[in-house]
Amino acid sequence: MDALDALGEHRNSVILVGAQAIYVHAGEATFGMVAYTTDADLALDPRVLEETPPIESVMRNAGFRPGVQPGIWLGSDDIQVDLLVPEALGGGGRRSARLGGHGKETARKVEGLEGALVENELVRVSSLRRDDDRQFDIRVAGPSALVVAKLHKLWERRNDRRRLENKDAADVFRLLQAIDLERFASGFRALREDAVSAASAVRAIGFLEDLFGRAGGLGIGMLREAVTGLDDPDIAAASCLQLARDVMEAIRR
Amino acid sequence: MLVSKLPGDWKVVDRKAAEVVRQGPDAIMEVTAPDGKKALLLVEAKADLEPRNVVKALEQVRKFGEGTPFIVSDFLTPRAREMLVQFGAGYADATGNLRLALSKPALFIQTKGADRDPWPDKKPLRSLKGRAAGRLVRALCDLELPFGVRELAARAGVSPASASRVLALLERDALIERDNNDCVNRVRKADLIRRWVQDYSVLKSNIAENFLEPRGIAALLTKLKAAKFNYAVTGPLAASFISSAAPPRIVTIYVDDFQKAADLLELKRSETGTNVILAEAFDPVVFDRTSDQNGVRCVALSQLCADLLTGPGRDPAEGEELLRKLDSSEPTPRTEKRAAGR
Structure with a gap:
């Protein structure tokens, strides 16, 4: 909330992505996992971002300090806010996004996030804290865009087990479970038809097939580990497999 | 002669x-x-x-x-x-x-005399297998006492001869008592269910098939609440409504036709993971005297006890717990009609 408050005028260029966005769509986890996060991932849309006020100084003035990597901001209580820019719109830098006067370390480039700029909806979000009655209308990435982003994250890290988090596979499953098949399919089609997100969406469909479309897929294996002790891994794996196949089939139609 | x-x-x-x-x-x-x-x-x-x-x-x-x-x-x-x-x-x-x-x-x-036995029902019954016995056991547990053989037979939907033979068996086993007018005036419900499950088993007496609801049990419950077809939930889910426990991982539902029900509920067949078992019942009695639990139709307590006692895993222990409630459960009053579907 502090970050959204601070970003003020820039809120129109901000899209909520990551765990909190997934929570907006999937609500409580349906299979026993606790979906609680206070960290926020915010995507910036450089195409509509105003040049002033500079985000770097806005964040610092609101009490955030830069973290170890570009785009990471730490607030009071160590709440982390990640400012992210889709790879395709992030300019020439290696990791940090080029955002003109907003600062070189302000935001980080992320693969697969393009869809969030294309598929999103305005949602009123309020604080998780009882004593905080602020609420903002903010754009929240749609479920297809969120799945595409998660698939890119998993794919990018697929050969680096230490950087893989089982929770990401569980998030994909939660979205597949919660969202109506037709909504997914139409969201995917919209991403595929927009020049900004077409390339990452098409690649993501391939990732979905590889990671979640077969019983031995990496994503299915991670999901099994994520639910072990909370739910029956066989049921979760079979369910996720079925849903991934249904989505792929619906997209092809 | x-x-x-x-x-x-x-x-x-x-x-x-x-x-x-x-x-x-x-x-x-x-x-x-x-x-x-x-x-x-x-x-x-x-x-x-x-x-x-x-x-x-x-x-x-x-x-x-x-x-x-x-x-x-x-x-x-x-x-x-x-x-x-x-x-x-x-x-x-x-x-x-x-x-x-x-x-x-x-x-x-x-x-030459008769080729067919003119007294087919004279043999003393030894088993509670089959539909008539199931209907009678359920009626004895569910209905308000006392009642005579004919009333019981009519309300259970069986022939008086069948009712008479089953009552004779149950009386021999001291599971029911009758008054001077030959009316059943006492039923030891928990013991009667324990006796029934020697011959009845939820897995063997009904035809069951495994399915998958990939969107999870919560999504299944939403669909059941809106379902327009004949069904009755049994097993741990029905028990969880009574004991306020968390929903189980696997749900068992009686239906008339499992392929039709699977299509309507959008369930998939799966070999690797199952969270829904659809069962075509041994008899429509499983749909009798059902109760509405949070908008979901569940089998009567007597049926639930029998199904749990013969179910897998922890089910029998849960069944024993519920049998205690069965003895003190309120009977279905006389005015209630039998459920449709016979």
Whole structure:
């Protein structure tokens, strides 16, 4: 909330992505996992971002300090806010996004996030804290865009087990479970038809097939580990497999 | 009967009194022809002589000495009679079937009675297998006492003869009690269910198939609440509504036709993971006296107990817990009609 408050005028260029966005769509986890996060991932849309006020100084003035990597901001209580820019719109830098006067370390480039700029909806979000009655209308990435982003994250890290988090596979499953098949399919089609997100969406469909479309897929294996002790891994794996196949089939139609 | 069929100058004498045989046949008859030639009949009375027991019965009779075995019974099936003939025995039953063939003195008598048992329900019941027993057990647990055989039969949807036989069995096993008017006035419900599950099993008595609801149990419950077709949830999910426990991982639902229900509920067949079992019931009684639990239709407590007691995993323990509630459960009042679907 502090970050959204601070970003003020820039809120129109901000899209909520990551765990909190997934929570907006999937609500409580349906299979026993606790979906609680206070960290926020915010995507910036450089195409509509105003040049002033500079985000770097806005964040610092609101009490955030830069973290170890570009785009990471730490607030009071160590709440982390990640400012992210889709790879395709992030300019020439290696990791940090080029955002003109907003600062070189302000935001980080992320693969697969393009869809969030294309598929999103305005949602009123309020604080998780009882004593905080602020609420903002903010754009929240749609479920297809969120799945595409998660698939890119998993794919990018697929050969680096230490950087893989089982929770990401569980998030994909939660979205597949919660969202109506037709909504997914139409969201995917919209991403595929927009020049900004077409390339990452098409690649993501391939990732979905590889990671979640077969019983031995990496994503299915991670999901099994994520639910072990909370739910029956066989049921979760079979369910996720079925849903991934249904989505792929619906997209092809 | 035998005497009346013999020519007037033949004689039949009961010889048993003369030769007291402690473990012999039930009677020994001496048949005397006009020329003085005699033959002994070893008479054995057998109720419900099944064809498969004929050989054994005759072996037993022949141990008693020389003579022609002669079996008397209330009713002998055509197959039993055929076998008796084959093994050289005579017979007579109360429906008029009679046959006696002797060579010395030469004699042949045969008359024909019934081919079908006119008293099919006379045999004491030993098992609670099957639909009628299931309906009666359920009715005895669910309905308001007291009631007579006919009322019970009508309300359970079975024949009075079936009701009478099942009640006789249950009375022998001290599971029910009857008053002076022969009305059932006490049912030991928990013990009755324990007795039923010796012959009934949720997995074996019903035809079940495994399915997957990939969107999870919560999504399934939403669909069930809106479902327009006939169904009744049983097993741990139904139990969880009563005990306020968390929903289980696997849900068992009775339906009329599992393929139709699977299509309507958008369930998938899966070999690797199952969270929904659809069961075509042994009898529509599972849909009788269902209750609405949080908008989901669930089987009656008596059915739930039986299903849990014969279910997998921790189900039987849960079933035992619920049996305690069954004994103190409120009966369905007399005014309630049987559920549709019969």
